[in-house]
Amino acid sequence: MYDLKKARGTVDRDEITRRTRGMWRWEEFLPVIHRENQIFLGEGDTPLLSLPRLQQELGLTNLFVKDESSNPTGSFKARGLAAAVSKAKELGVEKVIIPTAGNAGGAMAAYAARAGLRAHIFMPKDTPLANIEESRMTGADVILVDGLISDASGMAGIKAREEGWFDVSTFKEPYRVEGKKVMGYELAESFDWTLPDVIVYPTGGGTGLVGMWKAFAELEELGWLKNTKRPRMVSVQAEGCAPVVKAFQAKANFCDFWTNAQTVASGLRVPKSFADHLIMQDIYDSNGTAIAVSDEALLESQGQLARAEGIFAAPEGAATLAALKDLIAQGWVQKDEKIVLFNTGSGLKYLDLANK
Ligand SMILES: *Cc1c(COP(=O)(O)O)cnc(C)c1O
Secondary structure (H helix, E strand, O other): OOOHHHHHHHOOHHHHHHOOOOHHHHHHHOOOOOHHHOOOOOOOOOOEEEOHHHHHHHOOOOEEEEEHHHOHHHEOHHHHHHHHHHHHHHOOOOEEEEEOOOHHHHHHHHHHHHHOOEEEEEEEOOOOHHHHHHHHHOOOEEEEEOOOHHHHHHHHHHHHHHHOOEEOOOOOOOOHHHHHHHHHHHHHHHOOOOOOOEEEEEOOOOHHHHHHHHHHHHHHHHOOOOOOOOOEEEEEEEOOEOHHHHHHHOOOOOOOOOOOOOOOOHHHOOOOOOOHHHHHHHHHHOOOEEEEEOHHHHHHHHHHHHHHHOOOEOHHHHHHHHHHHHHHHHOOOOOOOOEEEEEOEEHHHHHHHHHO
């Protein structure tokens, strides 16, 4: 584990910048103790891209995308699962189990294969084909569930208790969020140890949002930030599954379970996060907001981002652009603010959408 007070005196942020690329160059702040347990497939250090053509279309001047699609298995889930599977290995675990909306399962299967662990995955039967295939290909035992991630979660929980397997469900173990927080460190480093004004993030289980907010607090404690101005966090969801948006509008601290969740953005098809109170707290603390977009709007934005900048985003990532357009229309963001969209995955993982 790590001790921020100690790190403040002994870890040098500029030395970290000189290390070999990847998530593990932040090892002092990650939960794995012995380096030989760090399972590395190339995760982390994704590009922060400026968007000159898109920002012109939108009338903005300081727009970026943190493009997570280049992570192993094509989504940012790789970060969290790299941390969790590495720690599981270090703890002597042999079997890991996860309920997933798709990408977390594929990522867990890959890291489990590389760690020599057995992976058991419960996912909805209408999960994108890429997620099912990548999981099977890497040797996982895949159970297709007639229902949503919430149903898969119930089944996996029972199995985990019966068999004593290590449960890697979102926020039911403490390690995935640690891997995800590195996105926050990378952002600060890319902006020369300052933070952007606004972060627009597609929210399902919420590990990315909660993880980055944690990273900002840690960076502040380390004394590494040139100023302590925090970004406003925007949580983006799909209209067909928007528990965080509904809670935000009601000024609530918890989310209600969303019934009949439906959206093409499978990573956002999470009826209720286990960490809903943390998500809400971080949005409020940051003076942020929560916004829902239609599938039609996010698919249109997917095309716009691809045509303007050559980035074929996952529908979840494209949802952030659709939301940004609403925020501009509302006057919630200003022209010159530094805004970062998160493209959390590759559009190539969703080719079954093209047949729908
Ligand atoms: C899981 C996922 C999300 C949602 O991320 P959380 O951290 O669970 O909120 C967004 N986009 C993609 C592509 C995902 O796989």
